[in-house]
Amino acid sequence: MNFFRFRSDASHAFCSGVSQKLSDMDEHEWDALVSDDNFYNSYRWLRGLEHSLGATDVLSVHGSAGLVAACTLWEGDQSPGMFFLPDCMAGVPGPWQEGFLWLGGRRNTHNEIPCIQGRRRHQALAELGRCALEYAQQRGYAGFVMPYMPYQAAVEFADAIGGAVVLHSAQASLEVPDTGLAGMMASWRAHDRNQTKSEIAAFRRMGSRVEWGAPDELDDSVTADLITQNRSRYGGTQNREWMQGILAGQRKSGVSYFGAAAVSKRDEDMTALAIFYRFGATLHLRYFGANYRLDLNDYRYFVLCYYEPLNYAAANGLTKLRLSTSALRAKVNRGAKIEPQALVVKCADEQKICHSEAKRHNRRMLKEYQDEFPGHLSRDWELVGSHQNPTN
Amino acid sequence: MSKNNAGQFNELATLYEDTAHWPFRKEIEIPSVLQAIGDVEGLSVLDFGCGTGLYSRWLKQRGAGRVVGYDPTKGMLNYARRRAEKESPGISFVTRLSPDLIGQFDLVLAVHVLQYASSGPELQDMCADMVGLLRPGGRLLTLPIHPSYDPRRSYYERYGLRLSADNLQKPYVDGGGVRIRLCKNGKQGSVFASYWSAASLERALGQAGLLSLKWRELHAPECAALDQAPKELHAYLQKPHSIIIEGVRACDPQ
Known part of the structure; x- marks a missing residue:
């Protein structure tokens, strides 16, 4: 273990450092520091990334x-996309073209700092932030960011380190009723209920069915092919071999033990799949893949990613289904709530970020979501509103 | 357990789990407890003050049916949840005792819990909670600080444990403070506990509805006699810092 220790003048209660591998x-x-919602910062997920x-x-x-x-460290992406800082900070003036240190797992769309609970939590977060800034400065970064944080976690972290909170994304999730999809549909308007019924009926009419299994039981090359087809369709640039490497890393780290795959089949042909991970009381949707060479209009995406997992989650005692950050309208139409996600930024030169500009940006983003998704926003959005007063 | 008492464990999960490998627990406490529990096949068990879920996992692995781990300390439960989902799935961990748990369990296990009652009424409440979770005829096993523990702070040090009474002149006073410090392999942590006499413990458990109380000294089940135990364990076996109390919940009157 090569463990470089940081000097800590502020607190002798902690000893901070950097190691070169997880x-x-x-x-x-x-994992004792990782909460149910923070699956993508759990040990095995991160080890999977390390292997891959x-x-x-x-x-x-x-x-x-x-x-x-x-927390683990990385550098973000250097080209436009979800992990490119100028894109994440669009609308907020600042030195975002410069190099920043990124905290959290690589390409994570949900990040919280693994941290103790209790009375020294704030101090522990502060020490981690101090350590991150020292690391960043030593290596010539302009500062550090942690993206895709639930709003409350972001506020807590920013408060501990004196950083700024910038809204930049939103994530959809569903509370799982005990009775699964039936319970969810019972809470919907007749129009939405009928739409779901007709989508499921169309899926079945096309001769499609769903089978659940462990991702380990699937052929990685087939899984990778379907996921890559889907990602390419929406602008992804990684090829099948890259995805296969990710899946191999997951097998090696043991994270696939938490996996559950919903596979849609017609006869013996696999037409699509969705891969989830169970963690605590939450089911996390991570991958969707489809064989687009088959020209099917059978709603397999909705069946695999929304309807089936609600029943699976309920049957397995899971209470939350965490979806992704994309296609929020489709998710909202099927009962999802939208949660705000924020990036915490700390610049080495404090003057390079204007806190009032960040708040102005957050107010603007809040308004956009309120206008677009009225009635579908989680309660965290109320906090966003209350925190953006310029005098706060 | 008061919030303050529970909160002191938030940072101690890993250290506490490590103690399972320390000789006084590995060779003496844990086998003594498992022996006292006996066959758990199909039993519903609540691990009261489960901490990192060590006993919960073992009970599940030994065939217990429903296993619930209860601990008010979030830091401990996080450890318990994360580890159990890899090693012993199917255990439910809760931070509070909901009414639907009352009267549901064949066995309630409460290891190193009663010493965290900081007053007589709190001790009584804690015992009532434990016994109330049992179905009539169900068993409680609990391990408080031994009423005759050795109050000299150096006595247990070789085992990674230091117990020091706030009042060394009068260590055996009900409600008297005891600082428990764990220290081994470069890690350390300490918590504050309270001493309870045998009479107070029996009274509180009796008032909670527990019958047929038995006291069982910890021993090394692998060794038939003290002189057959490894020499380094002799001092602990002569004055163990904890003891098992066992009892049965009275059946409801017909």
Whole structure:
């Protein structure tokens, strides 16, 4: 283990440092800091990325009894997209073309800092932020960011480190009724209920059916092919081999143990699949893939990603279905709530970010979501509104 | 357990889990408890103050039916949830005791819990909670601080454990403070607990409706006699810092 220690003048209660790979850390100690919603910062998910894409540095803060806060580091993407800082910060003036250190797992669309609970949580977050800034400065970054954080987690982290909170995305999720899809449909208007019934009927009419299984039981080359077809359709640039490498890393790290795959088939042909991960009481949707060479209009995306998993989650005692950050309108129409996601930014030169500009941007984004998704926003949006007063 | 008492465990999950490998627990406490519990096949079990879920996992792996781990400390439960979902799926972990749990369990296990009652009424409430979770005829096993523990702070140090009474002149006073410090392999953490006499414990458990109380000394089940146990465990076996109390919930009057 090559563990570089940071000097901490602020607090002798903690010992902070950087290690060069996640395997230097104890899995159970790491995961003890990971909440149910923070699957993409769990040990095995991150180890899977390490196996597939190579190791990255890891920041850690220890107290006398063990690890109190930690996160992996990376550099974001250097081309436009979801992990390109100028795109994430569009509308907020700042030095976003410069290099920033990114906190969290690579290409994570949900990030929280793995951190202890209790009275020293704030201090532990502050120490991690101090350590991250020192790391960033030593390597010539203009600062650091942690993107795709639930709003409350972002506010807490920013408060601890003196950073700014910038809304930049939103994520859809569904509370799972005990009775699954039937319970969800019972809460809908007749129009939405009928639409869902007709989509499921069309799926069946086309001779399609759904089978659930473990992702490990599938052929990775087929899985990767379907996922890559879907990603290419929406602008993704990674090829099938890249996706196969990701799946191989997941097998190696053991994260696929948490996986559940919903596969749609016609006769013995696999027409599409959705891969989920169970974690705590939450079911996380991560991948959808489809064979677009088959010209089917059978609503397999909605069946696999919304309807079937509600029943699966209910049958397995899961209470939340976490969907992705894209196609929010389609998700809202099928009962999802939209949660705000924010990026926390800390610049080495404090003057390079204008907090009032960030608030103005957040107010604007809040308004856009209120206009577009009235009645479908989670309660966190009320907090967003209350925090954007220029005098706060 | 008060919020303050529960909160002191938030950072101690990994250290506490590590203690399962320390000789006084690995060779003595854990096998003694498992022996006292006996066959759990199909039993519904609540692990009261489950901490990292160590016993919950073992009970599930040994065939227990429904297993619920209860602990008010979020930091401990996070560890418990994360580890159990990899090693012993099917355990439910809760931070509060909801009414639907009352009277549901064949066995309630409460290891190192009663010492975190900081007053007589709190001790009584805690016992009532534990016993109330049992179905009539169900068993409670609990491990408080041994009423005759050795109050000298150095006595248990070789085992990674330091118990120091706030009042060394009068260590055996009900409600008296005891600082428990865990220290091994470069990690350390401490918590504050309270001493309860045998009479107080029996009274509180009795008033909660527990019958047929039995006290069982911890021992090394692998060794028939003290002199057959590894020499380094002798001092602990002569004065264990904890003890098992077992009892049965009274059947409801017909």
